[in-house]
Amino acid sequence: MRLLERNSAGELSLTKDFVGDDIPEYAILSHTWGVDTEEVTFKDLVDGTGKGKPGYKKIYFCGEQAKRDGLQYFWVDTCCIDKSSSAVLSEAIISMFRWYHNAAKCYVYLSDISRPAFDVNKFNQLPWESAFRKSRWFTRGWTLQELLAPASVEFFSKDWEQLGDKKSLERHIHEITGISVKALQGSPLSNFSVTERLLWAENRDTTREEDKAYSLLGIFDIQMPPLYGEGRENAFKRLREEIDKPLKGTHTAPVDIQYSSQGQR
Secondary structure (H helix, E strand, C coil): CCCEEEEECCCCEEEECCCHHHCCEEEEEEECCHHHHHHCHHHHHHCCCCCCCHHHHHHHHHHHHHHCCCCCEECHHHHHHCCCCCCHHEEEEEEECCCCCHEEEEEEEEECCCCCCCCCCCCCCCCHHHHCCCHHHHCCHHHHHHCCCCCEEEECCCCEEEEEECCCCHHHHHHCCCCCCHHHHHCCHHHHHHHHHHHCCEEEEEEEECCHHHHHCCCCCCCCCCCCCHHHHHHHHHHHHHHHHCCCCCCCCCCCCCCCCCCCC
């Protein structure tokens, strides 16, 4: 796991590849991607380029917020994973839930929300609440595990203003996502049925069709290598087989996974 750190001049750089117990405390970013050309990549970080890209703003924000929270290191998926290496990408996908779970802080950067002055409207809503409920972040496949895995999840507007955290916004998040309050509070996901967990992801989309299945690996505590090009149907077939394995030899019926044929990340 390669992390980001800032030097005294504010420049960002990648660390060595930490493994196991060697990984220091870190913050982690949850966000929605823009078009590929807008995001800062691993190569951009290695080459010292990318500052002019729109995606640099949220990386810089994550570093600043981590610093405020006393954390030297932080992780952002767009630029900490060398996606040119299939082995590195595969490891990242399999490890992603654990990486979010182990983060000291998870910052959700909501690029489609601005927070105006704090006043309450006639419906007793804060001015950003309506936009919060409609945020694209709640429609993406990968952000489901990014919401559930970390203990500390803090939400920020695109202007870097904190809107609240998973606890203070619990009611809103439950109403938006349909996710059990107990799950939001950290109850083990194994306490919830396969059907219920699948329902949490039903209306979420991914750009690559196979990611609709791969983004659920951590939700079901499954180790399954990604095979891009296999298609969504085959990816879900393999996911179903992995979920069914513990049921073999029992009288429990296999899980019938249903999934939407629509959607992108």
